[in-house]
Amino acid sequence: MKKIYILSFCCILLYGCEIFTVGGKRISRPQIEANQKSPIGTVYLFKSELDSNNVPAAIRLMKRPSGYPYLALEKLELYDELSRIRRIINNKPITDFKSDSLSEHSYKLNIEFDYLKTITFVTTKFDESWYIVSLTD
Numbered sequence: 822m823k824k825i826y827i828l829s830f831c832c833i834l835l836y837g838c839e840i841f842t843v844g845g846k847r848i849s850r851p852q853i854e855a856n857q858k859s860p861i862g863t864v865y866l867f868k869s870e871l872d873s874n875n876v877p878a879a880i881r882l883m884k885r886p887s888g889y890p891y892l893a894l895e896k897l898e899l900y901d902e903l904s905r906i907r908r909i910i911n912n913k914p915i916t917d918f919k920s921d922s923l924s925e926h927s928y929k930l931n932i933e934f935d936y937l938k939t940i941t942f943v944t945t946k947f948d949e950s951w952y953i954v955s956l957t958d
Contacts, residue, residue, distance in 0.1 A: 870882065
């Protein structure tokens with residue numbers, strides 16, 4: 822009978838002190854939607870279009886720094902460059918990003934892919950939507 826009391830006392834003591842925590846605290850990261858309502862969302866949408874091998878849709882997320890869309894010939898020239906970028910970041914997760922505001926409607930984003938490759942995106946807001954105006958690796 823003494824063993825049961827001692828055992829239950831030890832269990833209550835260990836549970837009350839919480840010496841060991843199984844699982845630990847989970848740090849929740851904010852969910853980022855892939856849409857053109859935010860600069861990082863535009864980059865996520867751009868990456869998902871490249872991952873699904875939809876380079877023409879990824880080109881539509883890009884504009885000139887002046888705000889005008891690219892001409893058909895310029896889109897054709899961008900196709901090869903974006904195919905190269907697609908091969909670099911193909912199905913690699915975004916592991917980190919840093920944003921720097923250049924102005925009220927322009928952000929510079931350093932996106933890290935799979936802890937190895939960093940690509941810099943400059944996004945600008947035109948007509949209530951964000952577009953990529955520059956991309957360097």
